[in-house]
Amino acid sequence: MSELPFWKTKTLEEMDQREWESLCDGCGLCCLNKLEDWDTGDVVFTSVRCRLMDGHTCRCTDYDNRQATVPECIQLTPAAVDEIAWLPPTCGYRLLREGRDLYWWHPLLSGDPETVHQAGISARGHETVCETDVPVEDFEDYVVDWPWKVGEGSEKVPG
Numbered sequence: 001m002s003e004l005p006f007w008k009t010k011t012l013e014e015m016d017q018r019e020w021e022s023l024c025d026g027c028g029l030c031c032l033n034k035l036e037d038w039d040t041g042d043v044v045f046t047s048v049r050c051r052l053m054d055g056h057t058c059r060c061t062d063y064d065n066r067q068a069t070v071p072e073c074i075q076l077t078p079a080a081v082d083e084i085a086w087l088p089p090t091c092g093y094r095l096l097r098e099g100r101d102l103y104w105w106h107p108l109l110s111g112d113p114e115t116v117h118q119a120g121i122s123a124r125g126h127e128t129v130c131e132t133d134v135p136v137e138d139f140e141d142y143v144v145d146w147p148w149k150v151g152e153g154s155e156k157v158p159g
């Protein structure tokens with residue numbers, strides 16, 4: 001009988017730091033700027049990426065010290081996962097919180113950090129622009145809906 005992986009046996013609250021961090025698939029979608037409608041609370045994504053996000057790797061270029069440069073960067077916690085309505089539908093934290101399983105391309109299953117990109121889930125392959133190159137009043141010109149979509153390669157295991 002094979003042993004179940006930690007994400008099937010532990011709640012988000014029970015995971016240690018290493019397990020918690022490994023739930024992030026590296027899609028980079030949460031590092032895109034969002035706009036919130038003050039009246040409705042609705043949130044839309046833009047293709048304007050955080051100044052610390054590498055547009056190709058989709059990773060934070062200074063993760064350990066990010067708060068010094070980007071103090072508004074959100075620290076994901078189990079409580080925050082419950083509160084944040086804009087986590088993408090493919091986000092590992094959101095999937096597990098909703099009682100769903102990780103997709104085949106999640107690095108924890110595939111063993112390969114590239115599969116999130118190969119499956120079309122991540123921000124890679126989409127045109128993004130750094131927030132230092134766009135005046136904040138123009139962010140609304142960059143609204144996109146692709147972060148909400150589960151990529152075509154999500155369900156189908158290649159081969």
Ligand code: SF4
Nearest residue numbers: 024025027028030091
């Ligand atoms: S959306 Fe979720 S899985 Fe993707 S980078 Fe952000 S925390 Fe990680």
Ligand code: SF4
Nearest residue numbers: 031050053060066073
């Ligand atoms: S500081 Fe890093 S982790 Fe935070 S939003 Fe920017 S790129 Fe993402």
